[in-house]
Amino acid sequence: MYEVLKLFYTVHYNVGAVCILILFGIIFVLTKKNYRTALILGVILVVINVYVYKKTIDRVWTLTEGERSWKFSIEKDWTITEIVDEKDTVVYHWCWLDQWWDNIASTDLVGTLWGTKQVDKYRKTSEERMKD
Secondary structure (H helix, E strand, O other): OHHHHHHHHHHOHHHHHHHHHHHHHHHHHHHOOOHHHHHHHHHHHHHHHHHHHHHHOOOEEEEEEOOEEEEEEHHHOOEEEEEEOOOEEEEEEOOHHHHHHHHHHOOOHHHHHHOHHHHHHHHHHHHHHHHO
């Protein structure tokens, strides 16, 4: 488990930074002798680490770009390095967190809040009725 988390946190600095902040929060709360909050933060830290472990162990992700495709897994450290023109080095990376981020980044927040998807749906149904 330690090796998986070590590889994950060296690639995903943001998740590691959140875990370090929670750890510092636990230390701060323990200095104030607030054991209940320290226990809650400790449980949150353990849950995050177990979730990351369960989500990454024995999984392979495939990234396809045009005709090329790459397979990423924990055994390959989630990175594939290609040397181009002897000087330029291109590093490809992909895992479940990147896939989640692409899904979150592609959502239309304004459309969801203001209901434009519902309006588009009504427009399509009315256009279909007009064709008939």
